[in-house]
Structure formats: structure tokens, C-alpha cells
Amino acid sequence: MRKPIDDFPILAPQADGRRLIYLDNGATTQKPAQVLDAVERYYRSENANPHRGVYQLAMLATDAHENARHTVAQFLGAPDEELIFTQNTSEALNLVAYSYGRAFLKPGDEVLLYVAEHHSNLVPWQWVAKTTGATLKYLYPDENGRLTPEELDRKITPNTKIVGVAHVSNVLGLEVPVAEIVRRAHAVGAVVVLDCAQSVAHMPVDVKALDVDFAAMSGHKIYAPMGVGALYGKKELLEKMPPFLAGGDMIAAVHEQRTTYAEVPWKFEAGTRNVGGEVGLAAAIEYVQQLGWDTIMRQEEALIAQALDGMAKLPYVRVYGAASAAGRHGVISFNIEDVHPHDVATILDNDNVCIRAGHHCAQPLMEYLGIGSCCRASFALYNTAEDVEALLRGLGRVREVMGLGS
Ligand SMILES: Cc1ncc(COP(=O)(O)O)c(C=O)c1O
Known part of the structure; x- marks a missing residue:
């Protein structure tokens, strides 16, 4: 067989x-022939710059890009408009820290992270805390490596504005109690940033059922090529956030002294996309779903x-x-x-x-x-x-x- x-x-x-x-595999996964073939097919027959040309080939590339968005969004239980393509989890988390954190954090606010965070969900918050005057605090596991409700009760306070946790720690391998975290964070008006880099390849992740505010993932940890990842964000938050990077495709109109921005999710997708990678990610997701x-x-x-x-x-x-x-x-x-x-x-x-x-x-x-x-x-x-x-x-x-x- x-x-x-x-x-x-x-x-x-x-x-x-x-x-x-x-x-x-926690560092990166290998790629099945189904993914390699999908990427090759895209570059052999559909490659053009998406959202740019009006000729047929460019339409094919745009469809490949947007269809891949649909597949990834469905995989995470999100609507397409709440799914932003990034290079990887790190870029997705930097986007949240720079855009949401810098716009909304102020002195006295607290960013609460799990001490088991990967540096990608930690260093950006150190930078943003420094520039906004917010304070970084940490959650610690018990002797079995578990994050307990008591620890959450101790650390989540009315000053908590952001709780950043890895769904599954890349060292401990243990799932954190997302529902318990979200309930407590939302009760004090904080947003929850879930790093799904290690979880998406091992279990279903439904961002709506979890009710997290942001969720980040990397394609390469789930059998897709390197260089493509995704950020889920609630639309009402994405809409009030400033863009992270500026450039082509994220604008509505540019004048000499001012710019208006595209709707979400495109407001956060500056520059030419990694469409081959996105196609590979969609193929990887289909592969996982078939199994x-x-x-x-x-x-x-x-x-x-x-x-x-x-x-x-x-x-x-x-x-x-x-x-x-x-x-x-x-x-x-x-x-x-x-x-x-x-x-x-x-x-x-x-x-x-x-x-x-x-x-x-x-x-x-x-x-x-x-x-x-x-x-x-x-x-x-x-x-x-x-x-x-x-x-x-x-x-x-x-x-x-x-x-x-x-
Ligand atoms: C939990 C966790 N978060 C973030 C990352 C960063 O992922 P990437 O290097 O794909 O941005 C990793 C990578 O190992 C990870 O394990």
C-alpha cells in the first residue's frame, strides 16, 4: 500500500x-511531489504579476493568488478578506507588533507573552514596548510544562492589552489552553495573538472557533515551500490598523503628498507576491486535507x-x-x-x-x-x-x- x-x-x-x-520537522518539513508539481505547473503555465496586468495570463496569475488565499483562509476557518499573505510567521507577527502594537499601545499598558515564545513572537514586542512605553510581562509554565488557569489569573490584568502565545511551543510541544486565554484576555479588552507556526501541521486550527484576534503561520512547516506564510486578523482590527509596509498594490491612490490605502487584506500586501509559494501552500493544504x-x-x-x-x-x-x-x-x-x-x-x-x-x-x-x-x-x-x-x-x-x- x-x-x-x-x-x-x-x-x-x-x-x-x-x-x-x-x-x-519543527524547523521545516519536506515537500510532497503534489506540492512540487503544483509550483512547477504555476511557473510553467500561469506566471505573471497578479493584480497588475489586464491580459489573460495576468488574470490567471491573479486567480492563482486569490484562489490560494481562499484555500488558506478556509483551512483556518476565516473569510478571505481576513487572510493576509506574508513571507512567514515572523513577518506576520512583526506586522501585528509594528502596525497594531505601535498604533495602540501606550505607557502603562502591558504586553503579556509566554516565556516559551519563539523569538519571532518576542523580539518584535520588545522593540514595540520600548518605543511605546508599554511593559513586557511573562507567563510561566508549571513543572509539567503546562500553562495553568491560575497563572493566567495572576498575570492578565486590566492593564493587559496584548497576549501573545504560541499555540504549541516549538520546544515543549504542548498545546496552550487557548479558550482560557481568550476568555480572560477579552474580559479585560486585550487582543490575543496566536502563533500557529507549530500547530497548523499537527491539528485543525479554526481561528473563529478559537476567537483569537490574530493568528500567524508559515507554509514551510506544513509541507509548502519556504517564503510564504499567512496572518489571520479580525477585520475590524485590520481596518483600523495602519499599513505595515508600503509599496505597490497596497494603495488605492497616491498623490505627491498623500496616499489612500487599499481595502484589507491588500492594504497589508505591499509589493509583488510569492504566488508560486502560495500555490504550493494551497496544494500542501489540499494534501493534508486528503489524508x-x-x-x-x-x-x-x-x-x-x-x-x-x-x-x-x-x-x-x-x-x-x-x-x-x-x-x-x-x-x-x-x-x-x-x-x-x-x-x-x-x-x-x-x-x-x-x-x-x-x-x-x-x-x-x-x-x-x-x-x-x-x-x-x-x-x-x-x-x-x-x-x-x-x-x-x-x-x-x-x-x-x-x-x-x-
Ligand atoms: C513557534 C514558532 N514561532 C515562529 C517561528 C518562526 O517561523 P518562521 O521562521 O517560518 O518565520 C517558528 C519557527 O521555528 C516557531 O516554531
């Missing part, structure tokens, strides 16, 4: 019979449970966050006693097993956990039980290779 892994050319067995065991969330989630949960069980048998492996598979999506971060994460990753690489080692762009969380760095194995819909076995076999050898005994 054909398996998902067969759709991914980079994961096919090589001449020596070995294949890549790719467990760095279905039930299948994907069941498979990934089984892999995570298998990996956690195996790690629990290795006494020198320390896993960060709760050691159960429940509420964990895609990611397991860990360290091996007395071995630097870079050594672990290099030793595994000898067996063609790719994992990430480092601070994972989440240095405040590393500080909070009292570590400089860690290893991370992260899973995707094409990973198999054999991949996890290879990971565990490799981890079982690391200390021996380092001369530390087993």
Missing part, C-alpha cells in the same frame, strides 16, 4: 539503500508515544515538558546527561537521523529551564515507527560513543 512517505522524493531510499530519517486530520493525528500521537516510551527506558535522557503524549503535538525536546546536544545530533547524523540541537530560538525558555540548549526530535505525517526506532537506537549509543559508558 502506498504510504505518505512515498510522496516525498527527498525521503526515497538512496543508491546505498539508506534513506533520510528526517526528524527536524485527513484523524489519520494524521492518530499516526503522530502513536509516534510520540513510542518515542516517549523508548526515552523513558533510557535513564540518562531528560525530556522537557510533561512525559505523556496527551496534548503534545509534533515535538519532543530532551537532553542526554553529560552530552552536549550538538554531539548528540552529530552522532545521530552518522545514521542519517536528522534532529535539531540548540536553543531553538527560544532562549528565554532555555534560561527558565536552566539549560543553554537541548535536542529536539519533531515529527511529521510521513514519519514511521522505523524512524522512531532509529532515533532510539541512536540515542542508546550516544553515551557509549562519547566514552561515558551506557
